[in-house]
Amino acid sequence: MADAIDQDRTVADLGEFGLIGRINEVVTATAPGTDVLVGPGDDAAVLRVRKGHVVVSTDVMVEGRHFRRDWAEAVDVGHRAAAQNLSDINAMGGRAQWLTVGLAAPADLPAQWALDFTRGFAEECATVGAGLVGGDISRADQVMISVTVLGACIVSPVLRTGAVPGDVLALCGRQGWAAGGLAVLGRGFRSPRVLVEAYRRPEPPYDAGPGAAEAGATAMIDVSDGLLAEARHLAEGSGVTIDVETAAFDVPEPLVAVGQALGADPMQFILGGGEDHSLLATFPGGVALPEGWVRIGTVGARGELPVTVDGGAYEGPTGWTHF
């Protein structure tokens, strides 16, 4: 394998330029990207833009906050870091094309970790035809990963601000699975494996964003911090009230099992969980939802609360904040 190196070597052993060279080898072998006029290795990358615009987003992941090296393999952290950023372009109704990574790491980080991370990252990018085109590395006390993704929309971007009363609220993709997996890991368990895997490697519905845009979605967001928290962003951005109907959800069996094992209502994972990077969108009332989308609520005129559940206030946790 191109990226297998001595397990004892650290990033400090390889040195800055040695590490960058190995990372570039992994990227070139996995997902070099298309329309790359100048790739990694110069002061900047140069990318051909065919649509007259770029869509750009930046996300930060910090060791101990967003991932733990003992809870996920480096290759999984790579998949997740890419997925969370690719999902931001998806949520605009766009397709991701290029990514850059700023990586800060302790000197004693195994070099293999950095290469496995890169491989997972590049593999996830390759699933949508995107490529890693640049980045920077530095020493730090803990691993920090800052990813910037660039892409383009097929039709007009779908913002958070366009929902109007009478729209329906719809969801696409798994929801609550990653939160269930995280809860399991937090208690020291490793099963149900399907949930732990969902946390380690989310599977965002990458085709659903452009599809929703073409179908006329009025507002859209990806669920990274929690379903109700994201619904609130849509409601406040659009100046409406959103009601989520719990009866619309089929609670999947693994979440039922985890709820029983941990003594928790499995709906909490669905309503408060993030990191599956499902998509939440509003569509005009008369529109047939595209394949994969499920109606989960309604949009009404602005009221006392931005978000209600089954018509009333919700008392449980609605999502995650970073400070």
Added chain:
Amino acid sequence: MADAIDQDRTVADLGEFGLIGRINEVVTATAPGTDVLVGPGDDAAVLRVRKGHVVVSTDVMVEGRHFRRDWAEAVDVGHRAAAQNLSDINAMGGRAQWLTVGLAAPADLPAQWALDFTRGFAEECATVGAGLVGGDISRADQVMISVTVLGACIVSPVLRTGAVPGDVLALCGRQGWAAGGLAVLGRGFRSPRVLVEAYRRPEPPYDAGPGAAEAGATAMIDVSDGLLAEARHLAEGSGVTIDVETAAFDVPEPLVAVGQALGADPMQFILGGGEDHSLLATFPGGVALPEGWVRIGTVGARGELPVTVDGGAYEGPTGWTHF
């Protein structure tokens, strides 16, 4: 002032969304950028691209490695973080247009620090007409800043790979000043003030990159890690040898003074120093150098050493590496 807040409040006191809201206020008041179709606040920004391409680069700065909060005010760290990234676009012969910032910080970071940083960052961007269009914040043990900059080239990008024997090597901008300032700060001094200021707020020659591209520069790089280290990148990228002539430099008086005070050869600051973000480029032998550029050496056929100084090997430090 829009960004003055209670000095005792921390980023944790403001909370993630409170802090983002205040940061957006500072950005909007300072440097919102142009051709921004969708600005901060959605899943991604949308930017109008007029040249059919984008130039993109990412740089990481870590507290304790790239800056110390007791050595520079937050506003200066902001200027420097922006300058180092704007300079990467300059080094391609391009002009920067948009930036995103990934910021990780301890919960007890004063919120005012984050806002002052943002103000300095946005002010530096405004000097070239660029704007901050997005980003992300997270909690971490130390301050980490990852910046991505996007821009466009006026003519073809100038790479590191185009130097040929017979070219002349030229420099534009202050060189060695920031290294002198850093040496002073490292010894616990605060003067010569002009050098300390040069370290705190580099002044890259932002017009010189596009000017060099139009004048036919064959290769170019910005000096962020050290003059000889960057010369080596050019030489290795182009498959040539570069000779730097020390007689070409006028050693500025403040560097002479620091050299005497610290018992160091001031040429060491010039040859090994980075972070002024001067530009180093090669031009065909017959070309009249654009204003501000100074001839400092020659390009020859590939030899035993990629870089020589006055025709021979150089024994001093040539630059900085991160691991």
